[in-house]
Amino acid sequence: MRIYVANDYNDLSRKAANIISAQIIMKPNCVLGLATGASPVGTYKQLIDWYNKGDLNFEEVKSVNLDEYKGLGPDDEQSYAYFMHSNFFNHINIKPENTYLPNGLEADEAKECERYNGIITSVGGIDLQLLGIGCNGHIGFNEPGTSFGKETHCVTLSDNTIDANARFFKSKDEVPKQAYSMGIKSIMQAKQILLIASGENKADALYNSILGPITPAVPASILQLHNNVTIVADKEALSKILVEHTITSGGNLQ
Template sequence: MNIRILNSREDLNATAAAVIASLLLNKPQAMLGLATGSTPIGIYRQLVEMYRKGQVSFARAYSVNLDEYVGLPPEHPQSYRSFMNEHLFQHIDIPLAHTRVPDGNAADLAAECAAHEQAILDHGPVDVQLLGIGHNGHIGFNEPGQGLKGATHVVDLEEGTRAANARFFGNIADVPKQAVTMGVGTILKAKQIILVAFGADKADIVKQAFTGPVTTECPASLLQCHPNVLILLDQEAGGWLI
């Protein structure tokens, strides 16, 4: 793993965006594995600015998202499809037909999970997968447990995860109890992984994930087994690694 501790969140966002832009310049048809939540917003803002300046194009690229809440239609303001449209897709030249966010409102969720895997097979492998890390070590929505599923699947969200996301909904009662998520096996098939974390509240789990044992009780620790992982941290998140 390549662990970099940067001086500021702005440096972190710029570094991640530069890696993604460089990939697209060298491989315009690349498949991007994208994430949601507060962590990647600044990275997407940087990519939008680079696109507006003519420094990068997404016209031939494909994207696949990590996850989506079960039960939210795509047009729901807190769906991850809405998130991606708002923060990235509607500001760049990627064809929406080239983007895939799991449909958490599908009538047949098992079929939707299989379709998500097939889309990655059809246009992948994922060239670079962007990740955040949850306070309990989850990546995507793969929660800690005695075992983890490899492929895209439906997961029950831990109460701590729902509580952390309640700020987007206003009330924890409104946060869905399940999500569709890429499995850890699918994530680990990406050619490169970029994990981003910032803030002192992530310092403990960052240390546990990347200096502790590899265990399904901390899903992010499985990234230690991947040959090409870039960990980008600000000073606070990397405080226990200095």
């Protein structure tokens, strides 16, 4: 596990975008696992900037997203499909047929989970998976207590997650109570994982995920068992770890 300390959110976004751009340059037809929420917006902006300058080409890239709210269609402004197009896809030359998200309008949970697992398999697996982390340690919408062995599944969101996402809606009552999420097993099968975190409110989750026991109570703690994980976080998010450890310029804990 490599850990890089960012000076601030902009620095975090540049460092994360550097890692993703290196993957695209090394393998132009790579498969990117993508995330939504506030954390990756700056990373997407940096990648768009480099695309506009001619430094990146997404023509052969495929993407699979972590999750989608159940009950929301792609035209709903709060859906993750809408988010991805507004913040990333519409601004680069990725082919629409190469972007995949769970279908939030599919009522048949078993059918949709099987379909999405099939997509991940059909594209050859994920080369680099981008992750944020919830204040309760969730990755994707894999809430505390989720089995590490799950693939795509329908999740009932915790009150903690609903509260955290309420800021994107007019009221807490409008936040969907369920979502389709790529499972932890699927995430762990990615060849490389990049986790980004910003802000003091992520400090406990990051500490428990990196230095705590590996337990379903902290879903991100499973990342300790992956052989190619990079964490890019600002000093606030890493504050509880930096108190106990130093992090070398190469990104390793001491």
